[in-house]
């Protein structure tokens with residue numbers, strides 16, 4: 001497989017401009033003759049669908065929720081970055097670009113990240129125009145705040161519900177096109193397979209989740225905006241339905257999978273409270289602006305926090321990273337939390353927690369200011385834990401949150417299957433080995449509003465499409481494959497529920513491929529996953545039939561894919577013999593415990609290629625070259 | 638703790654449906670209500686019975702997917718709390734709990750606790766947006782928005798589209814949902830040009846979908862997990878009246 005990144009020539013600042021000029025355009029009158037299939041209605045999918053329809057294309061959109069407005073993007077809390085420099089604190093496109101490349105531990109593509117920083121400023125304008133009620137100063141100007149991994153205030157927010165407001169903006173823009181008849185909306189529909197004809201992506205196999213009916217949707221190009229796969233770990237901050245199915249199926253039809261092992265563990269989540277736990281709840285990173293993180297200095301100190309005097313507390317982030325303090329990037333904050341808990345200084349049940357304390361901020365700013373900034377987060381915390389964070393510090397612990405890995409795409413956001421575009425969290429993305437806070441929303445909207453709509457036109461203008469119908473052998477085959485799988489799932493009739501398999505897989509991944517990884521653990525996981533998968537297909541119990549709303553069947557299909565995909569994640573983690581960003585390999589650390597990259601041998605994107613059921617996947621490498629930034633050891637001290 | 642759940646079971650749209658009682662002798666008070674349903678479903682699967690279908694996704698009270706009437710109240714007894722954020726500690730050991738789907742003409746039942754709320758999407762498609770194509774926006778700070786206005790717009794914009802307002806209303810009206818969107822966009826300078834048209838189109842679509850009329854019972858405000866206030870309905874009525882009676886196209 002050849003990985004052509006298609007990065008345009010010229011200086012970093014001019015690449016995107018020049019590229020836009022060189023892209024072929026589709027004649028406005030011809031646009032309506034093209035049909036584009038968009039899977040996913042999160043920030044990436046909804047913004048792309050709206051914009052493509054505005055341009056004149058025929059668009060068909062799918063999501064598994066009952067309404068496109070419920071896509072997982074809705075849950076994003078803290079904010080969205082943009083290099084507006086409204087705060088006049090020295091921000092610039094270059095600085096946002098540099099912070100992102102450095103935050104990602106130098107494992108992203110320079111040209112893409114620079115473009116992202118350039119576009120960031122337009123996103124805010126667009127969202128404001130749509131009526132997104134961003135926070136404002138008394139004078140009516142937009143407010144910004146700072147986030148982890150940066151020293152400027154470039155994060156725009158709408159209370160603690162930024163994702164909700166941005167998504168509603170994109171959803172409304174898309175619904176306007178639904179009303180105008182340019183977008184056909186298909187909610188409660190799940191993509192089960194990609195249809196590839198003559199080497200190009202031409203359609204989807206879709207299951208109607210209410211009737212169970214399988215149908216084929218055909219078009220001229222396919223866009224996957226299906227989000228991240230954090231639920232591989234069962235417990236994560238993702239919505240329950242988030243899954244890998246769409247991109248995994250596409251992988252099996254020829255799309256390379258980039259850096260699957262790059263997963264982000266978020267430092268500030270509410271700790272697990274019991275076996276029944278179905279998901280973990282994020283406490284936005286913005287809290288680290290005013291909250292101070294600490295644990296007792298003494299091991300096993302069981303006193304309540306209020307009785308631990310100041311000089312017996314260890315504000316370990318402030319101690320270890322004096323210049324960034326509590327605002328170090330997520331991977332660093334998470335690993336530090338794990339370290340102090342491993343030392344036996346963790347707090348709360350099982351010792352798996354650290355304090356996030358607002359006492360100082362409340363003393364300094366008053367409870368009202370804190371309530372105004374974080375009120376809904378505090379409320380959520382209290383609702384879940386039954387503890388009042390205005391009075392006692394929050395207890396937090398890291399949890400799986402985001403996946404930097406995803407389908408490999410070139411500069412045009414096209415995968416290795418011509419005509420298959422991947423946007424948002426579903427692609428291997430601009431975040432390298434670690435994403436900075438408030439950058440996922442930025443990337444999803446950059447992809448959907450401002451990049452894909454141009455680049456896809458170039459592909460359409462350069463290609464000739466013959467009409468294909470449902471009778472094409474490739475189409476029939478994809479449909480039959482999906483049908484067979486459903487029948488197989490329903491006919492195992494074993495003893496164990498789907499959830500029990502998912503839970504077991506999640507625990508296994510967390511233990512052996514979680515916050516820190518080593519060769520032995522990864523080898524163990526690589527032998528245990530196939531065994532678990534085999535047991536799944538022998539002993540899973542999926543009740544009911546296909547021809548109805550059947551949530552067990554939906555879950556079963558997703559878990560079956562996770563059971564295949566987990567192996568690829570471990571394989572990738574094993575092959576990446578270095579520590580970078582969210583990927584920490586215990587064998588590769590300094591004596592002080594800092595991660596050690598291997599730029600000489602591993603400065604590349606790992607792009608895995610499917611090689612059939614019985615052969616191991618093939619590893620392809622896209623070398624990463626840095627022309628504008630100097631590869632440095634990341635330092636936040 | 639021990640709870641007895643009486644749950645509405647309905648195989649499909651044509652099935653008349655009925656209440657089925659389940660004993661849960663050993664639930665943990667720290668579980669969320671949906672986690673209790675998960676546990677019950679695991680048991681049903683072990684017994685070979687069809688698990689209870691219910692919509693859910695984020696489990697953080699923001700996506701608006703979950704929604705069920707718990708002891709006669711949409712989302713249950715706790716103020717400003719969605720079903721997914723309701724914890725069993727809200728109940729007492731030995732409590733009996735009735736669980737039913739949203740009931741409204743415009744929300745037909747699909748299965749068990751799952752209903753069809755696509756009418757809400759069609760109301761938004763009719764006019765719940767600002768007509769601003771990608772790429773045509775001025776600088777974000779070009780139009781100052783007073784903090785008070787932005788805050789009020791945000792109060793309205795918090796609606797999660799769950800449908801609790803409709804389920805709580807004796808008339809099955811969607812007025813609070815529509816009013817929240819009309820107010821959110823109409824309050825901001827960016828949404829003002831289309832404000833009257835928007836209200837009119839959305840209300841017309843609401844009527845077409847079979848939602849009832851608003852008679853100001855105020856049940857919706859009490860049921861809303863995001864505490865959207867009734868005053869937004871009054872605000873919308875003003876926009877709407879101007880929208881239907883103004884013969885001339887928009888002129889401010």
Ligand SMILES: Cc1cc2nc3c(=O)[nH]c(=O)nc-3n(C[C@H](O)[C@H](O)[C@H](O)COP(=O)(O)OP(=O)(O)OC[C@H]3O[C@@H](n4cnc5c(N)ncnc54)[C@H](O)[C@@H]3O)c2cc1C
Nearest residue numbers: 040041042043044064073078079191227424425438440441
């Ligand atoms: C709790 C939380 C808070 C966050 N806060 C922030 C923040 O403050 N700032 C920030 O920048 N980022 C944040 N993030 C990350 C960010 O929200 C996500 O990365 C981003 O929203 C992903 O958007 P997306 O459009 O790529 O996908 P999603 O929003 O996940 O949408 C996926 C879509 O794909 C559809 N789909 C998936 N599979 C299928 C299938 N097989 N068939 C049909 N449809 C399918 C779904 O229905 C959905 O519509 C947060 C994430 C979490 C979990």
Ligand code: FES
Nearest residue numbers: 694696701703721
């Ligand atoms: S599941 Fe999202 S609001 Fe309850």
